[in-house]
Amino acid sequence: MMERLLRFLKRGRAYLLVIFLQFGYAGNAILSKSALNKGMSHFTFVVYRHAFATAIFGPIALFLERDKRPKMTASIFLKIIVLGLLEPVLDQNLYYAGMKYTTAAFAATMCNVLPAVAFIMAWILRLEKVDLRKRHSQAKVLGTIVTVGGAMIMTLLSGPSLKLPGSREHHNAATNVVHQENPLKGAILIACGCFCWASFVILQAITLKSYPAELSLTALICMMGTIEGSMLAFAMERGNTAVWAVHFDTKLAAALYSGIICSGLAFFISGLIMKEKGPVFVTTFNPLSMVIVTILGFFILSEQLLLGRIIGAMVIVVGLYLVIWGKKKDPSASKPNCPSCDRIVPSDLPVVVENKAVENKNLETLNQDCVAVEVTKIELPTN
Known part of the structure; x- marks a missing residue:
């Protein structure tokens, strides 16, 4: 019995880890949205997030990978600089800026275009094989189109709000929480962030081939993100020193949680999964985060459930799993990465x-x- 359990855990390790990531991302969407609603600047939020991650994962990486860490080269250092710019600075600032104009559920659902974007980039860079004569390749291309279409439905179609038990109280409270909704502007910002995120995933997979030290790479990315994010924050918030004030409240809790779970652990776990399953696999479970955020956002953040967004989310899920099905049928998926x-x-x-x-x-x-x-x-x- 114990051997079967261990065998199951070994075979399903990548799936369990990526599902854990989605729960972590869902919690981050709720906490960060709450912090932004209370007036926290997303520029300083990103800086504190990666400063906490660097402080925690830096010493761990120095100790655990002291004999494993490869030699730093100019090429690797340049890649780390770009990685620190793509995800910690550009993606997260665009994501949080877009979240200010919409809801946590909408932001989480928009991020479901990430697998499609990652697939297209991997195709262009020849990290993903596509033969349009094969059915599985057709499914991947069709799924990409359907996923983008679902995101457009979410953006352009609102529809009536669903009347659920307690919805009246929730919706009345929502008017006091969400100061300004602009789904189109929010969608554009989040979509740009997803492009940066997909670029980060692809470049991280490439970097791990020449620098196979997941913890050290995680700490270096977070450190570089802290430095580059600080430069951007000082430029955008110049003269406004109040945004740097830290108190023991939701804002600090959100920065700690997102730094530890969604930067440190997420970068490290993603690196482990990429070695086994490739970069596209890491992005294929985002719908789970969407479902969790939608449910929690209604009950915790008093966000509305709009019919158009639910329809768009369902279309995104269908397109996404067309991509997953095609990826699973890909002959290269059966080849070992060893x-x-x-x-x-x-x-x-x-x-x-x-x-x-x-x-x-x-x-x-x-x-x-x-x-x-x-x-x-x-x-x-x-x-």
């Missing part, structure tokens, strides 16, 4: 693996399970 599995063994030679004779026809099965094998003896056929 250097040991790239060994070529002549088809006419039997081999001995760990003192056990293994027929060559079984090597494919071993490779599919990504078992690193060591060839200890090769028996040449005699005439």
Whole structure:
């Protein structure tokens, strides 16, 4: 029983980790929206978020990866600078700025275009294989179009608000919480943020190939995001020193939570998943975050449930899982991401693996399970 449980956890590790990330993102959407509603500047929020993440994950990375950390090169350092700019600075400031003009549920749902954007970028950079003659490739392309269409429906179609139990009290309270809603402006800002996020995911996967130290890379990205975010915050909030004031309230809790969970842990876990499943897989579970945020946003933030946004969200989910289905059927998905599995063994030679004779026809099965094998003896056929 215990062996089965361990086997299940090993096989489903990537899925469990990425689901955990979505719960973390959902909590961040609720807390950060509450902090923004109380007047916190998103520029200083981003700085504090990554300052906390750097302070916590920096020492951990120095200790745990002291013997694993590769040598820093100019190329790697330049990539880290760009990574710190793309996600910690550009994406998060655009996301929080867009959230000010809409609701937490709307912002979370708009982020469901991220898998489509990541897929397109991976296709352009040839990190994703597409053959339009194949059904799974057609599904990926169609899913991308449907996902973007769902985001447009959410933006342009509001519709009536759904009357749920207690909705009257919630909606009346919502008028005092949301100061100004501009779905179109918010959608544009969030969409630009999603593009930066997708670029970050792709570049992070590329960087990990030459700098395979997940914790150290996480700490460096957060540190660089703190420095670059501070420069932007000082420029945008010059003369307004009040925005830097910190008190023991929701604003501080939101910065701590988002820094630890959604920057530090998220960057680290995403790096682990990318090594096993690739960059596109990391972005495919965003609908779960959308559902969680929609439910919590109604009960905690007193946000309205609009029919148009629900329809758009459903369309996004359909398009997203077309992309996922096509990705699952991709022949490259069955290939292992393991250097040991790239060994070529002549088809006419039997081999001995760990003192056990293994027929060559079984090597494919071993490779599919990504078992690193060591060839200890090769028996040449005699005439």
